[in-house]
Amino acid sequence: MPWTDFDAMLAEAQRRPTRTVAVASAADRDVVLAVREALALGLCRAILVGPGAEISAVAEQVGLNLSGVDVVDAPTPQAAALEAARLCDAGRAQVLMKGQVPSGDFLRALLSPDLNLRRAPLLSHLACLEVPSLGRLLFVTDGGMVPYPDLDQKVKILSNALEALHTLGWTLPRVAVIGAVETVNPQMPPTVDAALIAKMAERGQIKGALVDGPLAFDGAVSPESCRHKGIGGPVAGEADLILVPTIEVGNVLAKSLIYCAGATMAGVVLGAAVPVVLVSRSDTPRAKLASLAMAVLSAP
Secondary structure, three states: OOOOOHHHHHHHHHHOOOEEEEEEOOOOHHHHHHHHHHHHHOOEEEEEEEOHHHHHHHHHHHOOOHHHOEEEEOOOHHHHHHHHHHHHHOOOOOEEEEOOOOHHHHHHHHOOOOOOOEOOOOOEEEEEEEEOOOOEEEEEEOOOOOOOOOHHHHHHHHHHHHHHHHHHOOOOOEEEEEOOOOOOOOOOHHHHHHHHHHHHHHOOOOOOOEEEEEEOHHHHHOHHHHHHHOOOOOOOOOOOEEEOOOHHHHHHHHHHHHHHHOOEEEEEEEOEOOOEEOOOOOOOHHHHHHHHHHHHHHOO
16 A cells, blocks of 8 residues: 555655646635645645635635635636636646535536536545554545445446546555445345455456455454454455445444544545545545545546
């Protein structure tokens, strides 16, 4: 694995060619703070899109000097989202970031038929968690985009995540397709899907990863638990990527690690021609910065 914590990931992002981030509806204090920190570290360049006067006011509040930042005026959040997406489509920016615009409007702009930003068949979310007790980074997908994926959608979600992990430097990530138990139970459909996905990987239908499932979460991340349960294989207890069965599982898993285990989470939306950053107001400054670094590093 390339990095075991966000400090190492941030250091790597500073060494890479500088990317440009287009921020849609950028008159948002939390987002501008994240951009300010990223600029200070040299992680990226920025184009702030939205009402120019409001962006200037927010920048002054947080101490961001706009002399080295492009500001593109757009009167409404919807117009700002479309303009930021156009900047990515034109190649002026390599990362798209959501500001003060509803998610639905933001995603509609991203997937506008007038642009060429739709790439993969499905958009999905990839979280990267820095978990102190694990001593390494743990990826989770999809806890943010696809509510109840069927088998075909799970394979597409996994494909998006593997492409991103390969770009980030994980050449052969270990993938755990999780359920409540490690045995296949027809009364528990996620265990059936997990077994099918593992078999697809075994048959070469999914490449570039070691895949096993179904595994319960402890069987995915705890070697000690695997020893007690007699679970073997190259993924057991050492998973880099957790493929969850539903959005609730991914959401609860990530938030449990954040609020009960002291984890920090970065995340990007995958499947478009550029990585997409959707930060939450509840994200810590370190999480926002790590999300930008993750997007910069996974940009094509």
